[in-house]
Amino acid sequence: MAVRPILTWPDDRLATQCAPVTGPEDALIADMFDTMYAAQGRGLAAPQIGVLxxxxxxxxxxKEGEPTPLAMINPFIMAAERAEEIGPEGCLSIPGIMVSVSRPRAVTVQWTAPEGDIHMADFDGFEARCIQHEFDHLNGMVTFDRLDEIARRTAEAHYKEMNT
Structure with a gap:
């Protein structure tokens, strides 16, 4: 399909709540996988390419040699483990910046697959972190929004310095 340009922060579209999907999105999903792999990412949400x-x-x-591609349409986090874990996160829309984000270690997610089937599954570890990160994008959030005020100011200043 096609590699699309990735929006970078502070593009307003990255802060926009996304609309539910109502029909097939095969071409969009194919483009998103092509774009994610070309950018060396592990996840990509539609708003990152300007599709809300x-x-x-x-x-x-x-990246470890065992591809595990997964597309989630209209995902919903049904449950999250109470205990949280702090871990590093990067974002294709905030290139060059890694921040420490606290997230639940495990989540239960319901979503529609590209073929229209509804799925529900439990995810933990890095997969759970990736899902929560991409889910945040669908709700108009980026990693900066998960930081306390001081960490956010520091990360934003570093990002702006890198891009001036």
């Missing part, structure tokens, strides 16, 4: 729809793709295993 509730869909994201991920592949947490491909």
């Amino acid at each position: 729809k509730r869909v994201f793709v991920m592949d947490c295993g491909w």
